[in-house]
Amino acid sequence: MMDGRRSSRVQGEEAPEPPSSRSRLEELSTKLHRVRAWLDGSGYDAALFTGQPGLAWVTAGLEDRVSRNEEPGVVWALVDASGIHLITTNVEGKRLSEEEGLAGLGLDLQATPWDRPGGLDAVARELSGDARLANDGHGPGTPEPDGLAGLRLPLTPQESARLAAMGPDCAEALEGALRDWQPAERECDLAARIAAALEKRRLLASLILVGGAERRRAFRHPVPTDAVTGRDALAIIVGLRGGLNVSCSRTVCAGVPQADLEARHRAACAVEAAMITATRPGRSWESVVEVGKVAYEDAGFPGEWRAHFQGGPVGYLSREFDVVPGTASAATLITIGAGFAWNPTVQGAKSEDTFIVAGGGARSVSNTDGWPALTVDTELGPMRRPAILQL
Known part of the structure; x- marks a missing residue:
């Protein structure tokens, strides 16, 4: 099984030492x-x-x-x-x-x-x-x-190591804040707790988006407001350390998610898994987006890719470039060591993590063992993606 997870550090453990x-x-x-x-x-x-x-x-x-x-x-x-x-x-x-x-x-x-x-x-x-x-x-x-x-592309081995070291910190900051979430909490208060968790880990919050039950359905970029989140919440972050960026998204729900949210979340995970599997050395970035388009259709949401950009290579920007089919940058070839994050959305749902391209497949840097997972079938075998946390 393609797991992609890595062990979380023990709570309170010191952050990694800076590069030698x-x-x-x-x-x-x-x-x-x-x-x-x-x-x-x-x-x-x-x-x-x-x-x-x-x-x-x-x-x-x-x-x-x-x-x-x-x-x-x-x-x-x-x-x-x-x-x-x-x-x-x-x-x-x-x-x-x-x-x-x-x-x-x-x-x-x-x-x-x-x-x-x-x-x-x-x-x-x-x-x-x-x-x-x-x-x-x-x-x-x-x-x-x-x-x-x-x-800036591709990443050096030292940069890949730094990205891998900071990935768990980003994920743990986001996941820890969401475990303490309450339906009556305002979006801006949840965002503030996420920001504090990032800063405690010596990470800058390059981006924090929080959408409650209503606003996550209405907007692909739910900038935090003083609205009460309600029965569920989607949170998206980009953490920055040493100039490098790590992206991840997580969803939390009070009790069992509504069937519509669960279906859309699973669809987003299926699209992301297909794109992760397709991100291999020697392929072009835009070819991965083409795989994503097919995956959207297979998941029952044809054309949904048009509502939001799909992601691309990460590095010293949250995306060094957005993969827009037909552009020169999108036609460039993927190399071993490249960092990337795909972020497919299905209205109100999103699946996103940061990976590094390796010879035998993509290696996750922002998945932890402490978050529930669902399994998606891919051409390379089952892949685990973050599920909706039920509180």
């Missing part, structure tokens, strides 16, 4: 090689990463936790022939040096006075000089956002 210096150095070496190869092939001498996904990627996990969800960030990274130069203000420089494990990594840290007009931009210009500079959409140089973002 050796592992991070190996990852940094891979990133430098990719950037320099791209520079050589694109006619540039240096690349500037000002956004948070690019910064975390090129530095092997350095996070700009000060300006959450702002672009550009307060820490930039410039890569040239001499190495990686971090650019920030004197406000952040000391903390980065002392708390972010930079010692021994060979990263050059440049801290400019916070009150210097255009300080980060000015330092980037000084460092690059007359070099032909590409940027990710901000700062000096020529914008090349797609080219630089494309370097």
Whole structure:
């Protein structure tokens, strides 16, 4: 049986240690090689990463936790022939040096006075000089956002290991909050408890959606409101650590679910299982969506895929790109080590977890042994997917 689950850590156990210096150095070496190869092939001498996904990627996990969800960030990274130069203000420089494990990594840290007009931009210009500079959409140089973002795929072995380590934390934060759910609880209160559980595990809540019995049926993206959840609730999260993202969704119900909800949830699980099974090295991402379309029809919901995007590769964004059939990115081939999350929805129901592509099939990183499961038949055998938790 294709289980995909992994053991949960004992409650209260410490979070995993950060990657070793050796592992991070190996990852940094891979990133430098990719950037320099791209520079050589694109006619540039240096690349500037000002956004948070690019910064975390090129530095092997350095996070700009000060300006959450702002672009550009307060820490930039410039890569040239001499190495990686971090650019920030004197406000952040000391903390980065002392708390972010930079010692021994060979990263050059440049801290400019916070009150210097255009300080980060000015330092980037000084460092690059007359070099032909590409940027990710901000700062000096020529914008090349797609080219630089494309370097983030596929994940390195070190990134796959980090993704696998944080997956259980994301799932346990979500599942723990849902086990304490009450039908009278408001959506925003449940979302707050999920956020707190993520933060306790050193995870940023990149996304939290909560839909109660009424709103989960009405909206595919149920942004939490002050509405009372009612007899059931769907919660969806994306957790962020070290720049990497893990997605998962779970549903909870007071007592036995209504037949309609149970049927739709099973259909979503069947579609997701078919897509997980189809996510293999050498296939295109869009071919998996085609498998999903057939699975929707087989489950009795033809055309339902049109109501919501289906997911795709994960990494330094919740989806590095949405798999839209007919686009260049959707036609790219799946590789071993790629992270992915499919998120099929059937009005009011959703099934979603994060996986890593392996040679013998997909490996789950966000399923735990502590959540009930249902079994779906696939061409590779039975697969367990999260069921509706009955309280």
